[in-house]
Amino acid sequence: MPRETAYEHSIDHVQVLSPDGSVDSELAPDLSEDDLLEMYWTMKRSRRLDERAIALQRRGELGTYAPAVGQEAAQVASAHALADEDWMVTSFRETPAYLARGTPPRMLLWYAMGMEEGSATTRESRTMPPSIPVGSQALHGAGLGWAQEIAGEDAASLVYFGDGATSEGDVYEAANLAGVFDAHTVFLCQNNHYAISVPRAQQTRAETLAQKALAAGIEGVQVDGNDALGTYAVVRDALASARDGDPVFVEALTYRRSLHTTSDDPSVYRHEEEEQEWETRDPIARFETYLRDRELLDDDRISDVEASIEDDLRGEIEAANEGREAVDAEEMFDYAFETPIPELERQRAEFRDAVSGGDGDGR
């Protein structure tokens, strides 16, 4: 008996705004000038916040920080496609996405200052706190998307993770479960080419990460993640599909142009030529060229944008520092349970005693 093809599929790659600034007008999303400028502002603001955060970390004012330099389009454009009712579920490198969602920089700084205040996102904001264990949050995105299906809500969930995360079982389970339960979920894999030191090619033998969707029976698509217009268009469509119960897995091809985190040294594992090559594909520069061509930006407007960002960040950093001064360690006892349990209250008393230098009974 001859072998027959049991299943066939291919993965589309989408690009709307090419590195030289030309635009595929058929695919170009219909975004207002305000939308375009807001995306630009957020991307620039994120880049600047990353720079400031790295400097603060070097001065010992922040702990480990994961910059998103180079990934601004992938995140800002995708988050810009979210409606207020949609949920956003993130990993640990999502500064641009949080800013696009309206999270104030002071919260991101608090988190990097080692304060839980920074991860205290609210249910009303439909934004989850950052997830540090790689890929674990994909299941939460699938769960939220499933909840939206059960509740019959016309909304979706967007979950962010990296290329490395696709090696974790949780990410596969999430895609598969989302498919089974018609979850309203869009999985956004930012393929930034490295999981700390391990290059994408050593993460999987699969040619694309988008094809990981196929085994789960959901749609997979690849987009140029340094192209803000293309990413916006693809994620907008994916969210529309997800709202109808058809989850989508989007692979945004991008590049982590800076450090993995402030404790990382990329020169150990990657070459400068590669870094320089990606510099020429920078997402903000490309978008800026496009906006200049459309006469939405010129040198003066760019300086205005930069000045307003400096102003804003100065205030946010000040507010973050004030918050840090006010940290009360005893609050760690407040949130383990809604209603205090006796053993913990006893430990709280012991803690108070220890802080005040008493001898504590410790039993």
Place this chain on the structure above:
Amino acid sequence: MADRQRLVEAVRNTLLEEMARDDSVVVYGQDVGRNGGVFRATQGLLDEYPNRVYDAPVAEAGIVGLGVGLGTYGFTPVPEIEFSGFMHQAFHQLQQHVARLRSRTRGEMNCPMTIRAPYGGGIRALEHHSESFEAGYAHTPGLKVVVPSTPADAKGLLASSIRDPDPVVFFEPTRLYRAFRGEVPEGDYTVSLGEADVVQAGDDVTVVAWGAMRHRALDAAENVDASVELIDPRSIVPFDTETVLASVRKTGRCVVVHEAPKTGGMAAEITARINDRALYYLEAPVQRVTGYDVPYPLFAREDEYVPDEDRIRRGIERALSD
């Protein structure tokens, strides 16, 4: 002959020595190859042994589960889990397979793997990077659990762990990786698992502490007006109960210190063993100085969470007061 090394260097040199001694040893894990490990504990290994050192994808269950296959086949897997907080992702493999392969096969098969993982707090790390879960592994029969606190012990215990035919979870205290240099014996040097180190002899009170807490306990002991016997068990499983009991029978008082939360922590188990076999020697209740029963806080609050010298000193004073 001895050489002064940091704990992380002792780990690295021991890995090199064990790989030279036994060509079945295979080292793998996230970023262990080209990058030499995020703490540089495997730096240079890949150059030395290109066919026995591998960078692995971000997949802890896979890393530990592969070790069952490698170990059963006849290799000696020495995987690194980047941070022990992410060993939970592999806990099912440990609990369901690694720990019980020998029992399930009536001794026909075993899993001689040594899983290395940084553990504990004190380096202002991110969420899930600072917890100590040694009691959870101790609660999994079939696993050995080892925690070195000095560069010399790191060498001796790691060599013993790698040579051990049973699976060992080897926790390296992150706070101590680069904290100081210590003498490390040259050449073939092992420390038996299950043999405590009596760090300092004393008559009035016994203090049991491991990992970074051993050093804090030593500092605290200097500031109490009593003769403190400090015991570092060095391995949690097997635990050197006899040495602790002998000490408590001598001093009549005991304090156990650990970073992990109090409820269900190892201090509770050690206290129970003392109650079982040395209760009538006790002149005061055994004191526990531990982390609190709350999720390990981010670093702005961690100094208040982890027992400090002051809390340990006051624990010792309580033990002495009754």
